Amino acid sequence: MSGNSARGFWPLRDLPVVVWLVATGLAALAHPFVPAPRWLMIHLLLLGAVSHAILVWSRHFADALLHTPSQAGDRTRQSARLLMLNGGVGLVVAGVLADLWALTLAGALAVMGAVGWHGVALVLQLRRALPSRFGATVRYYVAATVLLPVGATLGTALARGLSDPMHGQMKLAHAGVNLLGWMGLTIVGTLVTLWPTMLRTRMAEGTERAARHALPVLTASVLVTAGGALAGSRAAVVLGLTGYLAGLSLVAVPFARTALGKPPSSYPTWSVLAGLTWLVGSLATLAVGVAAAPTWDVVDDRVSWLTPFLAAGFGAQVLLGALSYLVPMALGGGPAAVRAANTVLDRGGALRVVLVNGGLLVAVLPVPSVVRVVSTLLVLGGLAAFVPLLVLSIRASRRAKATPPVVPGAGTDRRPARPDGDRPAGQVTGLAATGLAAVVLAVAVGVAVDPASLTGARTVASATAGVTATGQTRTVDVEARDMRFTPATIEVVAGTRLVIELTNTDDEDVHDLVLDSGAESGRLSPGESTTLDVGVVGRDLDGWCSVVGHRQMGMVLEIEVTGTAGGDADGSVSAGGHADHQHGPDVDEPEPGTLTDSEAGHRHDGAASDTEGDAADDFDPMASPDDGFAAHEAELPPLGKGRVHRRTLTVTEVEREVAPGVTQRLWTYNGSAPGPVLHGRLGDVFEITLVNDGTIGHSVDFHAGALAPDRPMRTLPPGESLVYRFRATRAGIWMYHCSSMPMSAHIANGMFGAVVIEPADLPEVDRSYLLVQSELYLGAQGGVVDMEKVAAERPDAVVFNGYANQYDARPLAARTGERVRVWVLDAGPSRATSFHVVGGQFDTTYAEGAYLLRGGSGGAQSLALGAAQGGFVELTFPEPGRYPFVSHVMVDAERGAHGVFEVARSR
Numbered sequence: 001m002s003g004n005s006a007r008g009f010w011p012l013r014d015l016p017v018v019v020w021l022v023a024t025g026l027a028a029l030a031h032p033f034v035p036a037p038r039w040l041m042i043h044l045l046l047l048g049a050v051s052h053a054i055l056v057w058s059r060h061f062a063d064a065l066l067h068t069p070s071q072a073g074d075r076t077r078q079s080a081r082l083l084m085l086n087g088g089v090g091l092v093v094a095g096v097l098a099d100l101w102a103l104t105l106a107g108a109l110a111v112m113g114a115v116g117w118h119g120v121a122l123v124l125q126l127r128r129a130l131p132s133r134f135g136a137t138v139r140y141y142v143a144a145t146v147l148l149p150v151g152a153t154l155g156t157a158l159a160r161g162l163s164d165p166m167h168g169q170m171k172l173a174h175a176g177v178n179l180l181g182w183m184g185l186t187i188v189g190t191l192v193t194l195w196p197t198m199l200r201t202r203m204a205e206g207t208e209r210a211a212r213h214a215l216p217v218l219t220a221s222v223l224v225t226a227g228g229a230l231a232g233s234r235a236a237v238v239l240g241l242t243g244y245l246a247g248l249s250l251v252a253v254p255f256a257r258t259a260l261g262k263p264p265s266s267y268p269t270w271s272v273l274a275g276l277t278w279l280v281g282s283l284a285t286l287a288v289g290v291a292a293a294p295t296w297d298v299v300d301d302r303v304s305w306l307t308p309f310l311a312a313g314f315g316a317q318v319l320l321g322a323l324s325y326l327v328p329m330a331l332g333g334g335p336a337a338v339r340a341a342n343t344v345l346d347r348g349g350a351l352r353v354v355l356v357n358g359g360l361l362v363a364v365l366p367v368p369s370v371v372r373v374v375s376t377l378l379v380l381g382g383l384a385a386f387v388p389l390l391v392l393s394i395r396a397s398r399r400a401k402a403t404p405p406v407v408p409g410a411g412t413d414r415r416p417a418r419p420d421g422d423r424p425a426g427q428v429t430g431l432a433a434t435g436l437a438a439v440v441l442a443v444a445v446g447v448a449v450d451p452a453s454l455t456g457a458r459t460v461a462s463a464t465a466g467v468t469a470t471g472q473t474r475t476v477d478v479e480a481r482d483m484r485f486t487p488a489t490i491e492v493v494a495g496t497r498l499v500i501e502l503t504n505t506d507d508e509d510v511h512d513l514v515l516d517s518g519a520e521s522g523r524l525s526p527g528e529s530t531t532l533d534v535g536v537v538g539r540d541l542d543g544w545c546s547v548v549g550h551r552q553m554g555m556v557l558e559i560e561v562t563g564t565a566g567g568d569a570d571g572s573v574s575a576g577g578h579a580d581h582q583h584g585p586d587v588d589e590p591e592p593g594t595l596t597d598s599e600a601g602h603r604h605d606g607a608a609s610d611t612e613g614d615a616a617d618d619f620d621p622m623a624s625p626d627d628g629f630a631a632h633e634a635e636l637p638p639l640g641k642g643r644v645h646r647r648t649l650t651v652t653e654v655e656r657e658v659a660p661g662v663t664q665r666l667w668t669y670n671g672s673a674p675g676p677v678l679h680g681r682l683g684d685v686f687e688i689t690l691v692n693d694g695t696i697g698h699s700v701d702f703h704a705g706a707l708a709p710d711r712p713m714r715t716l717p718p719g720e721s722l723v724y725r726f727r728a729t730r731a732g733i734w735m736y737h738c739s740s741m742p743m744s745a746h747i748a749n750g751m752f753g754a755v756v757i758e759p760a761d762l763p764e765v766d767r768s769y770l771l772v773q774s775e776l777y778l779g780a781q782g783g784v785v786d787m788e789k790v791a792a793e794r795p796d797a798v799v800f801n802g803y804a805n806q807y808d809a810r811p812l813a814a815r816t817g818e819r820v821r822v823w824v825l826d827a828g829p830s831r832a833t834s835f836h837v838v839g840g841q842f843d844t845t846y847a848e849g850a851y852l853l854r855g856g857s858g859g860a861q862s863l864a865l866g867a868a869q870g871g872f873v874e875l876t877f878p879e880p881g882r883y884p885f886v887s888h889v890m891v892d893a894e895r896g897a898h899g900v901f902e903v904a905r906s907r
């Protein structure tokens, strides 16, 4: 190692990686509150931490391998490059989060500048150096620095905003060039020499030749992959990925030979090996996935699905493994200090590696979302442990430096840092077993939180109706799919024990099966199954799916008792003498003593909320909210500068007050109904991440964008997310809403909001307000929407911005002479509105994309809108006073669609 890569703690070399890693962890924890959380996590880790490490260590190795003498100012120039890189990454992140593309562009240019400068320095160094056995490694670095600007340019174009399918293709090209080119080539080139060093053994023969041959194969494959993606050729992408795998296999042979001679036995080597395994596995999966994908949409989905595994499995593990080996060496201070620091960074190594890889493997599998969340936390924990250990290792290294070296043979070593691989075998096994146990425990906890996630027998036995058990058991497979049970009718001989094997074969929605005997299956996510032991059946039973609205859409199951044994289809029952217990399907009376009154009520009415009282009894249109009440913000949020709107809509099921003293368990986007207002210009791109943190399937449909609904509007099972991109090409106030069945229930229970796209020539006004009208069909207090009222179109209340009469209590302000614009959206789900301001006249009205009235001597008294229609009105108030605004569908104004403009004298 030549002297110019100075030893010891160098803040600019060692700290930025820690900062980016901590930021990645924070972004992971705060993901529901961050715009574009996946983008952020991936870029903090790969663009921040990994790129910084590449710049630092590729230089370090180039110096060491080429034996180039140190030159004056090397460290100053390296510091300048690192500052430029880290500043650039900061700007890119800020630009994307704040939707300021100019900032992103400036950041990307700084990153490209730093990497380009670094590349030029490497080329000069290579020329200056004497021919070296390890020149190949430096050539890998140079190829990587040439590819990064290509990948960064693609990324900058992506941040500008593109339409599908170009967006998906460019994303694949961007990820391919940066992950496989910039990161992949640097890592492979480094490991040629570092891998044997980390294993503390000799390089296997042929390593260096294999590396030389692999470089052109790998580089060409990166270009073919990216070019194929840009050109829309999936065959070329598959060829590129396969070529890259072939290039990797060239170097894999000597790597494996080296490892077989001296198997990995420490955290750094395990972590690097695991990381490379994830790279190979992910690429093979992706190649097959791209080859089998019917459209680019599906390719895009598979790339998105795989990227976190590449980032955490490959990127993070290789980075942390390599750093755990390299940092102690760079800290220097003699063998004792290096060993002391190494020992700290190796702590719990087996445990951490098993946690990370076990957690990732569980997350790859189609497990229930709770299990996935818990295993993701394990992965995060396993990786995050590196940061405190790094701090401790720096301290250990300093302490060892301060301790005088022990003369061999002169007493015992006071700091017996065990050399690599000399740990007691039992300790390693123990740690690995602990990690495995934690993964298993995580799965168990996930299942315990959400028991329906695994098959489990449940039994309830109030179905006998006093019948004598025959001792026979009948097992029936039932599928739940598309709002139907199949079969929908099950015939059972009286006295038979019935067991239902229930499977949710739906692609997207959650279902369950509830019987009027009280037996319940529990909620099943798509693909899950469970066993429902109905018990001995002596009477007819009604069953249904209890997910809101599903029963009303016909998701019911009937169990009919036949009573005669001989005629039974499966012929398995031979018990006679029970015919007297049979009753026909028209007999509605339950057998005496089998049902309590409330169960009987349950049986006839179905919806569980009905038995708990109706919140409509507590609704008083004349009541005022408490002093502490804060009305829903009615001011239209201002237009930002950005032309790409990245927002996360998280579906949550929350209890909210909807009128004084009336609460409902609403389904919301980001916690409120209506959901957040999105405000943009013509041509803007909206990139919305929808996260379903609810308990049943939900979705979103943006009227503001025109596209094939099949994929972006699909229903997401709980715990999943999707990205919905559209370009706003037409002006208006557009509705967005949940489009999961039954839509009437999902909209009525809170899942709606507005997107405002301004017409090109929209004049400035003094004030802009936005009112979304919707209906409330109250269920029980704190319960969900009453489906029967929805079906009968009998709302209890009609409201502006989600709360009855809220702007009577908290009026909207205006001044005389001011021009006031009021945007109105009728979210329904069912009723029309006629927006009117008492005492006001509109001189301008705009509905559904066109002006109805603009200038002239005419005026308008109301803006009429059907369900899912929107527009705006403009008016000036002639004198101070309180001007009520209403839906002039008077019955609605009287049940909550009412508010007030409080108009003050102009200043």
Ligand SMILES: [Cu+2]
Pocket (backbone or CB within 6 Å): 667, 697, 698, 699, 738, 739, 740, 746, 751
């Ligand atoms: Cu929904």
